[in-house]
Amino acid sequence: MSPLAATGISAPSSACRHAWEQRQLGEVAEIVGGGTPDSSNANYWGGNIDWYTPSEIGASRTVGTSARKITHEGLDHSSAHLLPAGSILFTSRASIGLMAFISRPSATNQGFQSLIPNASINPDFLYALGPYISRYARRHAAGSTFVEISGGALAKTPMRIPSLPEQRRIGEFFSTLDSLIAAAERQEALLRQKKQAYLQLMFPQEGETEPRLRFAGFSGEWQRRKLRELVSEGSIALKRGEVIPRQTGKYPVYSSSASEDGLFCTSDSFMFDQELVTWSIDGGGKPFYRQHHRFSVTNVCGYALILNPQTLTYRFLGLAMGRAWARAHFDYSSKAHPSVIEKIYILSIPSLPEQRCIGAFFSTLDNLIAAAEKRTKSLHTLKSSYLQRMFV
Incomplete structure (x- = not known):
């Protein structure tokens, strides 16, 4: 059974696909750059407005809070803009094409050309187009000091979009798939963290001769x-x-x-x-x-x-x-x-019997990690396959 079938989610069918319109990104979303307030002015920093940098984007579909925050005074005295909740951050330099929704009004530095979807496009559908938009941006990026994509160049990204009802269905499908991927990645990360914790507990620490956690029936120094x-x-x-x-x-x-x-x-x-x-x-x-x-x-x-x-x-x-x-x-x-x-x-x-118990324990844990990693890879492959079939 495929990872998707196991969830009960129905995949979109090419048989029900109607004619899609040819549009440009700038027609379906406002593209907004960012800026940085004067770092030497303390009145501009430490406020309650999230202010994102590209290094904070890419780990999750939605970001909720930034590492640094700016004040309203800092926002007013810089080229940063306050983006509404639900906007899609899009990194335009360094790692071009990383994307994330913002869950509340936020600003960014100048390393972004963020997308504010208008009424003609479903936000989840636009986010699903991310890999295609990112490829276009990387191909058309330019610059002598560092390579970046301008807002004007990004606005020319060609795309085909279906009716809003079909957009919603496709957007919901990929949103659910992203949620499954995120859950699988969390499970894999949790298992890896548990392994590291058990390694610390089940082996003697530096300067010690006995572990702090042992199987029943074993004692004595290693x-x-x-x-x-x-x-x-x-x-x-x-x-x-x-x-x-x-x-x-x-x-x-x-x-x-x-x-x-x-x-x-x-x-x-x-x-x-x-x-x-x-x-x-x-x-x-x-x-x-x-x-x-x-x-x-x-x-x-x-x-x-x-x-x-x-x-x-x-x-x-x-x-x-x-x-x-x-x-x-x-x-x-x-x-x-x-x-x-x-x-x-x-x-x-330790003794050979204790070695065998420890080895069996970590073998079981490694098998669980391998299964979680396989599931994560399968879901990523599945998503790539559907993106290829639906948007290319």
């Missing part, structure tokens, strides 16, 4: 072991991958990237058919726990092999190395070579 000691005694081995050219095949090849789980390409051959802990040597040192599957790693990727399974589990080792990595600092000039991390990483290690 061992503090240098990674080098574990290598020297033969408990683990730290190695690096092989030079692998970019190719296409059946099995994943992981490299130094911290995004997309470190995926580099795919190959018809594989180096491993097991659990493993890998990390990026060139890309900042971030560790990854790899569940049991067939895969390879490139030469800019390190990996840890557990040689004594009575000492460590892979899932716990990945978590412990992640904790040590968070206290270190690696970048593209300071690389996380095996010979480097074995000298500086110190791991706190």
Whole structure:
């Protein structure tokens, strides 16, 4: 079942689409720029009028309050304008094309060309046209010092609009879809926050030998072991991958990237058919726990092999190395070579049964995060698909 079908929302059908009129953005909305009051005049700042900057836009569909506020005197003595509630902020420089509704009368700095919809267009429908308007704005932006889109140029954005009843139906559809996306993103963010909180509680803090939160039946101090000691005694081995050219095949090849789980390409051959802990040597040192599957790693990727399974589990080792990595600092000039991390990483290690309990707990949490991330991506893909079908 698709994410949309699971909600019971009916999607618009192309079969009921009537002729749409060709218009320009300036015909359906007033386009209003912004301004900044004199920053040296204290009488202009600290009032009750929201005053937005582009950095505050893009995280949500609607904004409710700004970081800084101006006074009515500041508004009157600048080129800022008071926009009515329901206006759509539109960033016109730096990150061109970020949009958000305002929930109450507000002003902006000069990095905006905001839209005040008139009676001929439904505000939710206009907001749904955002990706198309943004593409046009980026293509027609100009400037020598910095690139921006002027109000006059933005007003010429061509668009096709249907009747108001059809606009309302389309606007409601995308508004509901945006609400689903926002809820999914909040759920994903909450799960990630919970994971970080549990990592703090279920591992000893710096200078401590016991965690503050434990499973029932476990007690006593954890061992503090240098990674080098574990290598020297033969408990683990730290190695690096092989030079692998970019190719296409059946099995994943992981490299130094911290995004997309470190995926580099795919190959018809594989180096491993097991659990493993890998990390990026060139890309900042971030560790990854790899569940049991067939895969390879490139030469800019390190990996840890557990040689004594009575000492460590892979899932716990990945978590412990992640904790040590968070206290270190690696970048593209300071690389996380095996010979480097074995000298500086110190791991706190409990008994094997407690490792298994901790590993199982975080595996379950990671599965929940992965499911939430998948749902978020599916909803974004669904929205993009409908936007493509309806407006292009």
